[in-house]
Amino acid sequence: MNELWADIVNFLSGEKMWSMARAIILVIVGIALAKLVSSTITKVVSKKTDSHRSMLLRRGSYYLILILFLISALHELGFNLSVLMGAAGILSVAIGFASQTSASNLISGLFLVAERPFSVGDVIRAGTTTGEVLSIDLLSVKLRTFDNLFVRIPNESLIKSEVTTLTRFPIRRIDVQVGVAYKEDLKKVRELLEQVADKNPLCLEEPKPLYIFQGFGDSSLNIQYSVWAKRENFLELKNSIHEEIKNIFDENGVEIPFPHRTIYTGNITEPFPIRYEKASDNDPSFHDQPK
Amino acid sequence: MTSDTQPLSSWWGSFNFNSGQNKQWHIGPLTLIVRCLDGEWQVAHEIADDFDDIDASWQTTDTDLMPETLDTNSRYIFRQTSGLLSITPLLADRAIISRPITPFNLTAGEEVTLYVSSPVWLELSVGSSAKKLQEVAIQRPSDTWFGPSTREGELCYASSTHCRLNLEDLPQRPHRAITPVLIRNQADTTLSVERLNVPAPLLPLYAAANGQLWTSKISLIREKDGDMAELQIDNTSPLEAKAAEQLSKPRQTASGSALIRAFNTVFS
Numbered sequence: 001m002n003e004l005w006a007d008i009v010n011f012l013s014g015e016k017m018w019s020m021a022r023a024i025i026l027v028i029v030g031i032a033l034a035k036l037v038s039s040t041i042t043k044v045v046s047k048k049t050d051s052h053r054s055m056l057l058r059r060g061s062y063y064l065i066l067i068l069f070l071i072s073a074l075h076e077l078g079f080n081l082s083v084l085m086g087a088a089g090i091l092s093v094a095i096g097f098a099s100q101t102s103a104s105n106l107i108s109g110l111f112l113v114a115e116r117p118f119s120v121g122d123v124i125r126a127g128t129t130t131g132e133v134l135s136i137d138l139l140s141v142k143l144r145t146f147d148n149l150f151v152r153i154p155n156e157s158l159i160k161s162e163v164t165t166l167t168r169f170p171i172r173r174i175d176v177q178v179g180v181a182y183k184e185d186l187k188k189v190r191e192l193l194e195q196v197a198d199k200n201p202l203c204l205e206e207p208k209p210l211y212i213f214q215g216f217g218d219s220s221l222n223i224q225y226s227v228w229a230k231r232e233n234f235l236e237l238k239n240s241i242h243e244e245i246k247n248i249f250d251e252n253g254v255e256i257p258f259p260h261r262t263i264y265t266g267n268i269t270e271p272f273p274i275r276y277e278k279a280s281d282n283d284p285s286f287h288d289q290p291k
Numbered sequence: 292m293t294s295d296t297q298p299l300s301s302w303w304g305s306f307n308f309n310s311g312q313n314k315q316w317h318i319g320p321l322t323l324i325v326r327c328l329d330g331e332w333q334v335a336h337e338i339a340d341d342f343d344d345i346d347a348s349w350q351t352t353d354t355d356l357m358p359e360t361l362d363t364n365s366r367y368i369f370r371q372t373s374g375l376l377s378i379t380p381l382l383a384d385r386a387i388i389s390r391p392i393t394p395f396n397l398t399a400g401e402e403v404t405l406y407v408s409s410p411v412w413l414e415l416s417v418g419s420s421a422k423k424l425q426e427v428a429i430q431r432p433s434d435t436w437f438g439p440s441t442r443e444g445e446l447c448y449a450s451s452t453h454c455r456l457n458l459e460d461l462p463q464r465p466h467r468a469i470t471p472v473l474i475r476n477q478a479d480t481t482l483s484v485e486r487l488n489v490p491a492p493l494l495p496l497y498a499a500a501n502g503q504l505w506t507s508k509i510s511l512i513r514e515k516d517g518d519m520a521e522l523q524i525d526n527t528s529p530l531e532a533k534a535a536e537q538l539s540k541p542r543q544t545a546s547g548s549a550l551i552r553a554f555n556t557v558f559s
Contacts, residue, residue, distance in 0.1 A: 169442050198433075199340070205435040205449040206388070206486075230434055230446055 023073040030069025038062040052119030052136065101156070105139040108155035112136060118165045125164040126153055171204065172234050174227050176241060179220030181255035186213070186221065189254060193225045196244045202237040204228040219259045301502045302349050302465060303413070303538065308374040315354035316378075318413075319466030321429045324358045325415070327374055332417055335364035336427050349465045365425065373418045380504060381412040381426065381539050382468060383491040388435050389450040394485040402475040406455045407489050408467040410448070411496075411504060414539075429466040437488055447488065458531060468496060468504035471529045475512045482513055490522065492542040497528040497535035505532035 038058045046054045075081060096103055113136060118124050122133050124143070129151050131143035141158055143151040166172075180189050190211055197209040207228050214222035225245075229237040249256055302318050308327035316323040326333040335358030358364045387409040397403060410432050415424040438444015455461045461469060470489055476482040494506040508530075510523040528535035 170444075170446065171436055171441055201431045201433045203433065205433050207436060207441060228436065228441075233434075 019076050019078060023076040026069050026073040026076060030066055030073070033069070034062045034065035037065055050119055051121055052116075055120060055135065056113065101154075102139060105155045108159040109136070109138045109140075111159055112141070112155055117163060118168075122168070123166040125166060126158060127161065129153065130166070167231060170231055171207075171228050172231050173210075174229060174234065174238050174241065176225045176227065176245065177214075177222070178225060178245060179217055179222050179256060180249075181257045182221060184221070184254050186223075188252070189223065192248050192252060192254065193223075193245065196241065196248055197225075197227050200227075200237065200240060200244060202229055202233045203241065204230070220257045301498060302351060303378045303380050303498075306351075306376045306378070308376060310372070310374070313354045313356065313358075314351065314376075315356060316349070316351050318349040319429050319464065321427065321466070322361060323413075323427060324354060324356055324361060325376060326358050327372060327376070330369055330372055332367045332369070332372065332376075332424060333358040333364060334367070334415060334424060334427075335359070335361035337361040337363065338428070338431055367417075367424050369417075369422075375418055377416045377421055379414045379416070379539055380468070380496055380498075381414050382494055382496050382506060382542065383409060383412065383432070383448050384542055385492065386437065386445065386447040387432070387450050387489045387491050388437050388447045389487045389489055391484060391487075394483060397474060397476045397482040397484060399476060399479050399481065402473060403456065405472045405474065405487070406458050406461045407450065407470045407472055407487065408461060408464070409450055409470060409489060409491055409506075411466055411468050437486070448491075450489075463501075463503050465502060465504070468506050469531075470494065470506040471508040471531060473508065473510040475510065477515050478513050479515075487511075490524075493524055493544075495537055495541050496539045497532055498538050499532035499535045503532065504538075505529050505535055 038061045041061050042054050042058045045057055071081065074084065118133055120133050120135060123131065124133060126143075129143060129145060131145035131149075131151060134142040134144050134150075138155075140152045140154050143153060145151055178193075180186075193211065194209065197203045203209065204227070209228070210224075210226040212224040212226070214224050216222075227237065227241060246256070248254075302316060306314060308314065308325070310327060310329050313324055313326045316325075320339040321336060322339070323334070323336045325335075387407070389407040389409070391405070410428065410430040412426050412428050414426050416422055417424060432448035432450065435447050435449035436444050437447045458469075470491075472487065472489065474482070474484065474487075489509065491506070494509070497505045497507070499505055505528060507525045507528060509525070510521075512521040512523070514521060528537070
């Protein structure tokens, strides 16, 4: 018992104990300093730059300081860092093979950060997912969709596939696809569409609305009418312009046709004969017939 | 309905309300109803779609109509209401893009003064300390984009009227302010003016004795090299508005009386 006690006292008073204590203090100071520096940087920088950059600076400074202090702590414990680095090199090859996907995501993440196709706060569409970017991390990008779901997209798939940033430019175009009946006067239709765009204050005067005749459709003359709106007013204009076009067409008797199908029996034969029978209220057998 | 006892030379100014009293303003296409209650102000407004823009009439009346009858209404709660309402006209919060009826050319060394009219907002504030309730557009102008491309530029309002060369041609309306614009072409080449950017947020607003609203005169001078334009804003009321009184200060302060801008941010 006395020997054990002597060993403990020996250990506590020895050099190793002191180096261990110094290492622990270094780690604690490192964490505290890293937090302090990163939060100070965020406070100073947040007014001058966007949230994306300030997030990068915050994380970068935090991990840099923490790694430096961890290396010092290891050095204090008596680890030979050059040997450690060599071991880390061999280990990283092994880890690299084992975690190919993570490594690929990590590299893709670095490219995403460098290329900056979008930043935190932007609204992007990747595949079928549309949402606001919450964070761009080393392995994935986190989105909040408009139905309030949290979506994690791996960086690798964002680098590989097409990503649309919806909030990059200040104005957006709305393409209204409208079909009118073959009997309608296209000049009049165009004037009515211009009238709608002119009256709607959310519809930009410049760039001018675009009228494109898309072609002779199956049942209608197809027209694309493209109007521009401020990005924030996009949805409001999209709703109001469709409603207003329908209203003005109704007021002026312009028909928006649904698919028509005319059946012929051939060139030679006469069209199908149609017989119209008026139902008699007193005839119960008529009502009983299957329809 | 009884007519208000205020001298009706202008629709702005201070108005006294009793508790439970409603007042209604018709200014151009705008109908505004303000209701004063104990500890509460209610403001409602509506902009008519089918409005004859030449119509220069306006009126202030007491009304039995409730604010709820109009499209947009809002309530403001106070500990105490003094019954004092101030209405101040303001210019637009974005630049106004005005278009001449037909684009015109200004040959080298020539100058011209145009008269551009722009829609006016009104600011409602209450009490002796003029606590702001809200701003109401008398006529909501259409948005427009002014810039070299769809990626760069600024969002502006489009003026539904046209730049006029003669002041007599411009109808005098209570809900629009007139800006005299001097354009001088000092470059060697002809200047074609299709659209004009009037920086409304930088201009003060004045009222002439007849109730017509004016802004200070602006001068757009195309520099010799042709790529830059100098924008000068007078600090006084325009000569055309005799004995004008200043109603509101500019929304933004310009960095100096003369601003040098890229040519394509002023003309197009």
